[in-house]
Amino acid sequence: MTTLPVEKSTAISRRALLKLLGGGILVAAAGPAAIAEALSQRNRPAMPQNISAWIHIGKDGRILVLTGKVEVGQNARTSITQAAAEELQVPMSLVTVLMGDTDAVPYDMGTFGSLTTPMMIPQIRKAAAAARQQLLTRAAKTFGVSADQLTTHDGKVWAGTRSASYGEVAGGEALTDTIPASIAVTAPNEWKVLGQTVRKVDARDFVTGRHVYAVDMTAKGMLRAKVLRPPSYGAVIESIDTSAAEAMPGVKVVRDSEFVAVAAPSLSAAGKAIAAIKVEWTEKPGQPSSKQVHAILRGTSTIAHPEPVAGAKPLSATYQCAYIAHVPLEPRAALAEWDGTRMTVHTGTQRPFGVRPEVATALGIPESQVRILVPDTGSGYGGKHAGDAAVEAAKISKALGVPVSVSWSRPEEFEFAYFRPAGVDELFATFTPDGRIVQWECDNFNSGPPGIECPYDTATPRTESHQAKSPLRQGSYRCLGATFNNFARESHVDDLAHACGLDPLAFRIRNLEKSPELQEVLKAAATKFEWGQHTPASNHGFGLACGTEKGGYVATCVEIAVDPKTKAIRVVRAVTAFQCGAILNPDLLKNQVDGAVIMGIGGALFEAIEFENGKILNPRLSKYRVPRFSDIPKMETVLIDRKDLPSAGAGEVPIMAIAPAIGNAVFQATGIRLRSMPMRLPA
């Protein structure tokens, strides 16, 4: 094969990191010390409170921000850049954010739970404000004036007409001050960079194809590896003959008990080598199918509900949801390089500090000998918490002593990653004929508690999440269990409204006296939708739903159409109102909200993992339907900017209301209540 002399930068190497830190200072004074300091933080679970753990100012005035958060399309790189630029009062172009390099950045649990905005952004704001403060203190000495006589703009400290750049003031020295607990940050109503629409940082690299994802990385002498996969979950090797694979040119076989992999000069050669392995498997019998799974997850335990209080009527219902796949368009990938002492792995993960011990344990080496780096990644949606590809690449690289790239195929993504859990919700409510919810109980089985709390005004709601033994590997997802619990609750609330003969909007408002925030988003969405002002056309229906999690509030109104022949449900129009406190970047927020709503249409109408005997039956995009261009409704989005409230994350919560809104609209159109996600009308 021909090879081009293209050597993709495999990494921010230590050398490059030094370069990044700016203007030679590193090699000179503060750099190594600053890095050593950043390194010393790496095993500390608490957020370090010294400025230099987060912010470095190079002699050239370039600012490096360090964070354990990663970029998976949610635009954290951009919002963190804005936060640092805001508080340092510098142009964004001076700021570079180094993300997810476990050797260089402070420990971080991971990029999940919509925590970057409420946790990391305030930390970066405080660190940047403290950095500016320390620069002022230093400049005051230089200029021989008091710090309060100084101003900052354009990356310079000014004393009247005299000025010095941040780089000159920092002088290549680390900003070693502790971030004062009382450090003042800029109030949202005075923001100049935060709160503004600014374009995604590095956007140009994505439209030119220049951005290097983990799947694109190469290293000198690198081999591409494939792992031998069992034909069904739990299958073990009965006998194996790898000789034909080993005889192939350039192919190497690695075996460690049940872990068998091949490495070859190309991905297709590795695929052929895997196919050449003769293996007999002992499969695990008696594994359940997707048709039986809800009964299994529910189990047989008895749930006792209280007697309805006097004058109230009961209404019970059971809901269920299927396992669904995240389908990040960039499959799991990793490039691992073993140098004889340390393992360096570049991989697309949401938890670099979680992958580090996974790799260390798999290799039997201390964590200090493992470095994980995360290039901006081709999405995650909660699906990239684990380090599967990183562990595989690391094991093969260490065994062979050469750099190894592992990138999963789409079927591997479907079969060997993990799913959003399937679940069952049992709802019990009582209501008075005049339209008050009185009692509320929700028992969830398997899919977890997020979104299970009842935001409606009931005296003693009981919500409980019951664990079950999932037959499939399951894990996090965008808003996790809330995608389902909110569907069940908002569908049930709709039934209650109809049972009282009340408009679903009026019924909700009446029962949300304690949640002005939900009232606000409901009213905003309803106003934009012109709720109550129109009658749906034949085979069309209107529906709405709301929800809250993680400090965000969402309401969605939809119009759906049912095909009279096929009974296929199509979303015609979706209006979403969202409130997440003070908005950091309106345009990127809107992109997140719209994207979440569109993703939610998939879980609502199409997506379901089918399985039987330990095999996934639809592990391909030709068999697993995700939302496409033709599925997209006319979309309108109302963003409510509440500068009086702390900023909450926005990547997840906007997904919550679309599925129940669709179900409620289908009920209006057809009189049929669909209680299973994905929702399909009987043909």
Next chain:
Amino acid sequence: MGQKLEIDVNGKKHQLDADPETSLLEALREDLGMTGTKYGCGESRCGACTVLVDGVPTHSCVTTIADVKGAKVQTIESLEKNGTLHPVQEAFLETGAFQCGYCVSGMVMTAVGLLKSNPHPTEAQIVEYMSGNVCRCGAYPRIVEAIQKAAQSGGK
């Protein structure tokens, strides 16, 4: 192996010493180091691997290097000229028509193909033409908007 096969990518001829059944996607990514073209599904169902073959959007994951013998292959790497973006790239950038960015190369190449064959598509025509491309982040409405913007600016 053993037989050389010539392919023309972005106006440059490359001699590949590879099995003629090798996918164009693998040849671009692994042999030529052009990683702008992405793998997404391997079965022509997501469009992440779209390139132009003689101007027509083609899924390189199901196209062999033998298939493109004598044809002109164009990848995302060819669009920017002397630091100036192609109007479709510029429109994607202006519109913010992506989030994680992994689908963008395929989206842009498909859109370039669309505007070559139909410089002023209607919204319905855009939706139909683009329906083989998946954006899991759901930037679809903005992608439609970007293509309309590129069409207005006369971008082919």
